[in-house]
Amino acid sequence: MSTRRVEVRTQRPYELRLGRGIAGESLAAARRRSRFAVLTDERVWALHGERFGAGDAPVVIVPAGESSKSFARLETVLDALAEARLDRKSCLVAFGGGVVGDLGGLAAALYMRGIDVLQCPTTLLAQVDSSVGGKTAVNLAAGKNLAGAFHQPSGVWIDVDLLATLDDADYASGLGEVIKSAVLAGEEDFARLEANAEALLARDPDLLLDVIEACVRQKASVVESDEHEAGPRRALNLGHTLGHAIERAAGFGRVPHGVAVAVGMQQACLRSAQEGVLQDRDLPRRLMSLCRRLKLPTGLEELRESTGAALTEGELADAMRLDKKGAVWILPVRLGEVRAVEPRRPS
Ligand SMILES: NC(=O)c1ccc[n+]([C@@H]2O[C@H](COP(=O)([O-])OP(=O)(O)OC[C@H]3O[C@@H](n4cnc5c(N)ncnc54)[C@H](O)[C@@H]3O)[C@@H](O)[C@H]2O)c1
Ligand SMILES: [Zn+2]
Numbered sequence: 001m002s003t004r005r006v007e008v009r010t011q012r013p014y015e016l017r018l019g020r021g022i023a024g025e026s027l028a029a030a031r032r033r034s035r036f037a038v039l040t041d042e043r044v045w046a047l048h049g050e051r052f053g054a055g056d057a058p059v060v061i062v063p064a065g066e067s068s069k070s071f072a073r074l075e076t077v078l079d080a081l082a083e084a085r086l087d088r089k090s091c092l093v094a095f096g097g098g099v100v101g102d103l104g105g106l107a108a109a110l111y112m113r114g115i116d117v118l119q120c121p122t123t124l125l126a127q128v129d130s131s132v133g134g135k136t137a138v139n140l141a142a143g144k145n146l147a148g149a150f151h152q153p154s155g156v157w158i159d160v161d162l163l164a165t166l167d168d169a170d171y172a173s174g175l176g177e178v179i180k181s182a183v184l185a186g187e188e189d190f191a192r193l194e195a196n197a198e199a200l201l202a203r204d205p206d207l208l209l210d211v212i213e214a215c216v217r218q219k220a221s222v223v224e225s226d227e228h229e230a231g232p233r234r235a236l237n238l239g240h241t242l243g244h245a246i247e248r249a250a251g252f253g254r255v256p257h258g259v260a261v262a263v264g265m266q267q268a269c270l271r272s273a274q275e276g277v278l279q280d281r282d283l284p285r286r287l288m289s290l291c292r293r294l295k296l297p298t299g300l301e302e303l304r305e306s307t308g309a310a311l312t313e314g315e316l317a318d319a320m321r322l323d324k325k326g327a328v329w330i331l332p333v334r335l336g337e338v339r340a341v342e343p344r345r346p347s
Helices: 025-031 042-052 071-083 098-113 124-130 160-165 168-185 187-195 197-201 205-225 232-237 240-250 257-274 283-293 300-307 313-321
Strands: 004-008 014-019 036-041 059-062 091-096 116-121 135-140 143-150 155-159 329-334 337-341
Touching: 004 205, 014 205, 025 036, 025 091, 025 116, 025 155, 036 042, 036 071, 036 098, 042 059, 042 091, 042 160, 059 071, 059 098, 071 098, 071 135, 091 098, 098 116, 098 124, 098 135, 098 143, 116 124, 124 160, 124 168, 124 205, 143 240, 155 160, 155 205, 160 205, 168 187, 168 205, 168 232, 168 257, 168 283, 187 197, 187 205, 187 283, 197 205, 197 283, 205 232, 232 240, 232 329, 232 337, 240 257, 240 300, 240 313, 240 329, 257 283, 257 300, 257 329
Parallel strands: 014 155, 036 059, 036 091, 091 116, 116 155
Antiparallel strands: 004 014, 135 143, 329 337
């Protein structure tokens, strides 16, 4: 089967490739450079390392999970790149989920003032979202993603076969971002998810290719028009104002990002109706029903029950005040149209 290609025309253009069994092609591209190293996490490496085929290239393995997005870990990665004697023409292949992608992207942005990074995302979330667009970061004690840089990858290899081994919870998290992308795209994309919810849950590879391609085409075009998130790229934050607050209030790592976004999106829909912004009255019901079929929570109450986190109104409001993006709400108007609304100032 042929590989699909999507071009991202940023200042320095690059290509996304999508297909089955194509992860190893990222290494072929890396081998054409002077030297390269692979960054991955323990879980991904245990499951897919052998088939990835890095040969005797240096492989830097970090613990799986959000705790690896730290300044301390960043330093050990940079030390490992120096030890592997990477030079300015070398590159780093980030083989893992959003954690490895963000950490690897930032390490590549910093090492020798910037070397190339090739992304080979292994979670659904990373394939539809975090591997495209060049945002990289680690977390600080004060909050998530507070130290980072824009550093576009030199290429992205999206291999849907890797998704077969993902935990259901991690897969569901990616589906939250898939639904978000469809709400932003419009009726056709949303209806495709409704028509194929069961096949999507079953991780049908051909359907996944179509769905992921739609997500990355959308992200690519938004990123092209707004590389450094000055305006239009903000629409991608649909569901994220409350979503980030949920993640923060529950304690980072307890509610997966995309699950929090799914709940945030449903809440944005309700708020949009309350504020008279929502035009499509059927959207809240359709969104909730799709979330239910894709095994995502259908609202805050269900999330509280399933996680045991209190997530009180007060906690969420406090968490939103700490949001570095100023808690701008992206409210759906109808499928394919959103409006950004500034937070109300307390009177
Ligand atoms: N840079 C961006 O634009 C952007 C966008 C969205 C999210 N993010 C970041 O992405 C991170 C979340 O990404 P994530 O959800 O991929 O988390 P993750 O990288 O922690 O992966 C989740 C879990 O899945 C495991 N895993 C990865 N691939 C697997 C596979 N193929 N089979 C089995 N297990 C696998 C990992 O080891 C980990 O335990 C957050 O830190 C978030 O801030 C960044
Ligand atoms: Zn997100």
